[in-house]
């Protein structure tokens with residue numbers, strides 16, 4: 029495959045937003061192939077069926093070059109809580125750029141659209157990642173306080189996730205202390 033200069037890819041890429049149930053079977057198989065290849069096969073990082081189910085609940089962000097999907101992200105609504113304050117949160121899942129197209133600005137372009145969508149419709153943006161720098165460049169900050177999940181039996185600490193939850197404030201965000209505890213709603217699979 030011939031790879032064009034970096035800037036050209038960003039200029040030509042076409043963004044689409046697809047509602048949760050709206051992907052075609054062809055799009056589903058392309059996105060799955062992209063995600064499984066991009067996240068690789070290290071046990072801690074590899075994409076799982078559970079991660080995919082979480083992504084399917086959200087609005088799908090697709091970047092296409094010609095007819096190929098080259099970057100993907102999903103944003104689903106979740107209820108995060110800081111103190112007793114419930115926050116209508118745009119939760120970002122499964123962000124990836126197809127391996128041959130990485131480091132050409134496509135992931136940043138996609139996240140710029142995700143950021144705008146979250147700023148417009150939510151009280152907070154949130155995601156879990158080990159790629160802090162990639163998101164911090166784009167306005168996200170690392171949540172410093174302890175993380176928890178609100179299970180049906182009550183709140184439970186998620187210490188392995190401390191330091192890997194990032195948030196983005198929006199015009200609708202109340203004043204929040206990033207050193208406070210933060211909790212997410214319960215779901216099957218990874219809580220964060």
Ligand SMILES: CC(C)(COP(=O)(O)OP(=O)(O)OC[C@H]1O[C@@H](n2cnc3c(N)ncnc32)[C@H](O)[C@@H]1OP(=O)(O)O)[C@@H](O)C(=O)NCCC(=O)NCCS
Nearest residue numbers: 034066067123124125130131132133134135136157161162
């Ligand atoms: C993280 C990921 C989505 C980034 O996608 P991408 O399309 O490569 O993103 P960009 O090209 O916009 O930026 C990636 C890096 O390349 C750099 N970059 C961007 N354009 C560049 C260029 N023309 N030349 C060199 N570097 C460039 C950026 O500064 C950025 O650096 P950083 O990661 O240190 O912040 C991609 O690496 C990926 O799919 N990784 C596997 C899955 C994953 O880890 N997802 C995120 C975790 S939730």
